[in-house]
Amino acid sequence: MFDPYFDSVAAFIAMGEHGFFVWSAYGLSALLIVTNMLVAVRRQGRVRAEIARQARRDGARTSPKAGTSSNSVESNQ
Numbered sequence: 713m714f715d716p717y718f719d720s721v722a723a724f725i726a727m728g729e730h731g732f733f734v735w736s737a738y739g740l741s742a743l744l745i746v747t748n749m750l751v752a753v754r755r756q757g758r759v760r761a762e763i764a765r766q767a768r769r770d771g772a773r774t775s776p777k778a779g780t781s782s783n784s785v786e787s788n789q
Contacts, residue, residue, distance in 0.1 A: 718724040727734045 725731055725735070
C-alpha cells in the first residue's frame, strides 16, 4: 500500500549522494530567513525609537511655555 522512496532514515539524509547539497541548501535558506527576520525586528525597534524621539522633540517645540495662555486671541481682548 505505502511504498517509501527511501529504505531508511540514513538513506533519506544521504539523498542518494546529493544529501550535502540538499541539506546545505535547506540550511542556508533557513539561515537567511532567520537573519532577515532578526534584521527586520532590529530595524523596527530603531524606527520606533526614532519616531518616539521625533515626537518628544516636536512636542517640546510646540508646547506652550509655562505661565502663558494657550489661546493668544483671548488674552489680547
